[in-house]
Amino acid sequence: MLNINKLLDKLEAWGCYPEVYDGCIEPGYDDGPIIAANWNHVPKSLQRAMDNAIDASDLECEWSDEWTLCGGCNKAVRTSPTSYGWMQSYVILNGETVCHKCVQDDVPEYLEHLGGGDNVADLFGMDFEEMGFERWNGRYENGWYPGQNDTPWEVTKKIQEKYPDAVVVFKVPSVGQFDLYFEAYYVKDAEAWENVLESA
Ligand SMILES: [Zn+2]
DSSP states (O other), X not given: OOOHHHHHHHHHHTTOOOXXXXXXXXXXXXXXXXXXXXXXXXXXXXXXXXXXXXXXXXXXXXXXXXXXXXTTTOOEEEOSOSSTTOOOOEEEETTEEEETTGGGGGHHHHHHHHHTOTTOOBOSOOOHHHHTOEEEEEEEEEESSTTOBOOHHHHHHHHXXXXXXXXXXXXXXXXXXXXXXXXXXXXXXXXXXXXXXHHO
């Protein structure tokens, strides 16, 4: 029978781009080892031997183009949606994939990322008010339905009309099939921003 190392060699040779992850940090999944590959390239004649080898292991099978590695904890995160309500559980910080858990190891870096532009938003349920931000107005909507045409750059503009030096961050609490909701938080000026970063 194939053992896992031999199986990996074979998958490599078949052009399946196998990848083994020691754990899984994706919400809703068990934190166990994963083998990801392009299974389409497994020859039919060897399918059964491969299935047996995987069944005998504790590996879960996934598709290699749907997962990537968190650079912090070396566990797997999904890169492709499983449903309409799915939200990405990682962020790219300085070119590195960082999962929702590892983001907590360097919150100031994450805040700099969020405060650096109005095309990014927190998807991990950060408590911005607890950190010293103020909430701006209510809930914004962007989507396909009439009236769902709020945009973060317009919200940023409104906030900065009142507080020209405000730093604004956004949060997306949930997404639907055709729309998403977002919330805006701000600090008034550079000093308040420094305070938030220092105490984060
Ligand atoms: Zn991680």
